[in-house]
Amino acid sequence: MSAPKFSSQGNSFYGELRSRINEYFQEAGKPSTGNYKLYFKAVVLVLSWVGFYIHLVFFTPGTWLALTESVIMGGLTAAIGFNVMHDGSHGSFSRKEWVNKLAGLSLNFLGANVFMWNTKHNVIHHTYTNIDEIDDDIDARPFLRLCSTQRHRKIHRYQHIYGWFAYSLLYLYWVFFTDYKKYFTQKVGSMPLMKMKPKDHISFWGFKVIHAVVYMALPIYMVGFLPWLTGFLVMGLFAGLVLTLVFQLAHTVEHTHFPVPNELNKLEDEWAIHQIKTTANFATKNKLITWWVGGLNYQIEHHLFPKISHIHYPAISKIIKKVCEENGIVYIEYPRMRIALGSHAAYLKAMGQA
Template sequence: MATLPKFAPPRSFHAELKRRTALYFQTAGKAQTGNGQLFGKAALLLAGLVGLYVHLIFFTPPVGWAVLECVAMGTVAACIGFNVMHDGAHGSFSKHPWLNRFAAFTLNVMGGSSFMWDAKHNQVHHMYTNIEGVDDDLDIQPWMRMTPDQKRYRAHRFQHLYFWALYCLLYISWIFVTDYQKYFTGKIGPVPLKKMTWGDQLVFWGFKALNLVLFVALPIYEVGVAGWALGFLVSAGVTGFVLSIVFQLAHTVEHAAFPVPQAATGKLEDEWAIHQIKTTANFATDNRIISWLVGGLNFQVEHHLFPKISHVHYPGLSKVIKATCQEFGVPYNEYPKMWYAVVSHVAFLRQMGRA
């Protein structure tokens, strides 16, 4: 295994962030986990997904209407990932562990693996954000060049044009390719997976089989191969694009840093908390609709600093964190509108393709 980077020792900044955050919740008298609004949103999204699925499969509407429903189903599936699965996987959806596990398991039903997600996202991405060769989220090679240290190919000159189509393939690649790559190689990039128990194995293969039944075999049986192919490509493409663009706007924009450890020692310049802030960006934090849909992931700085706090608290918490950053002179990356962040992401891809 490659030697993993080492952060600088924690200083007063991180300690002050934690102190002020604890004071915020103590003063407000709130739990750090989800609340009734989150549970209601989760129920609405899950009911929406089931309703759309049942109507498409068993009450198949005309083609034009069916395509619109597939777009809606793909969007709802991504929203479940942002709002339900994501908080559940971090243990912040509820104070009850069983409810967090249930929320995280929605990923398994939709074809992913909560085991692989925990390793890839919670353990690797959240620790080694934007570090080339470690953060697996940056590895879209050879199709795209996402950091200054990745190899550049001629086609990358056009990646700021073709990424729209490529992002649509994320979900399909995730459930049919990359989960299995991680399973059989036993690694997330250079980081070994923890040993899977028999229960983990059963969940992995059992839910992969269940997903094939629910989203491949049964639809083909009910609507035929052509109808299934059209519906699956539309819904999965929408899910993949929505997931991709939201996650990419958080880390691969012009103002995000890509720290490089010292070659001899593997040490990084900053402590972990400052590293997280420098490598992360917020967007459209004043837009309540976007915040509702993306599960607070537009408050990515707050999420990376405190992933075990539910996203429903990020709007209030962001004021505390922003003020602390200003006092300590730590840059706080933020785009006031989502389209500003999209433009910055496109500019970043263009820069990486031509550098």
């Protein structure tokens, strides 16, 4: 499937949005990138991960404490991805490019690959959000049916039950399968991968070896195979569940759209309106979740302004919401986590029907 084209409008909605957001930053007198609060959080998350890793591998706590620490490490893995890697790969972590690249490289240390991520996420997902056959993030076939244009299978009638377990597999599946699939096919779904330079190939294989040593070889040598396997699975499954839920609650809920191009391969809306229709905010009243997931519960703000650091999302959300109201555009928001989870479960159940 070739990439569809967005509608172009004379009075651009996005132009008005950018004007007001620029005005906000000018009046506030602060940069749109990260600040000391973000850098402090990044240091806390990374040092916490290192501390728990050292304690688990070199000091071998008792079984229940080890399992608890493995869960915490899974949460920290997701948090580093949300807060450090994600802002860095979008160029919003810092005003300095080399700092952003370093922050983005944290994904390689966590086991995945930032080059693959940039094509999959920054280019494809952020442009063609929720478009079946293009947006790889809504392709969980054959296990899940995430939009009405995908083939229905009998097993899907139970996806609102087993889907939660399937979500926990994301991290392990990502690190050990999908990265390699993208590398060898040079595709992300149906879309071509950006051309890799020699340094990208070296980085891919080099960091995969580092991940194997840090996450597998060294722990197995220190604590034995079964204790390592148990802890690694607990960590990976929890990280996968958290990572997947953030995406699902932002894009696959009852009120988000899944646009289909017309016969001329064109979409009905301009890009910014498309982003708002296909995206939802969740748990916006929960400051702890906002801190942990790097502001990605303010997903509308992120999709409209990915180069603005997540620390500004709560503030600019008020501006975006106001502009949407003025233009009669529905701003999808689930202020409580339980409401968002309920909406996603209801959506899974609806898509599970023939």
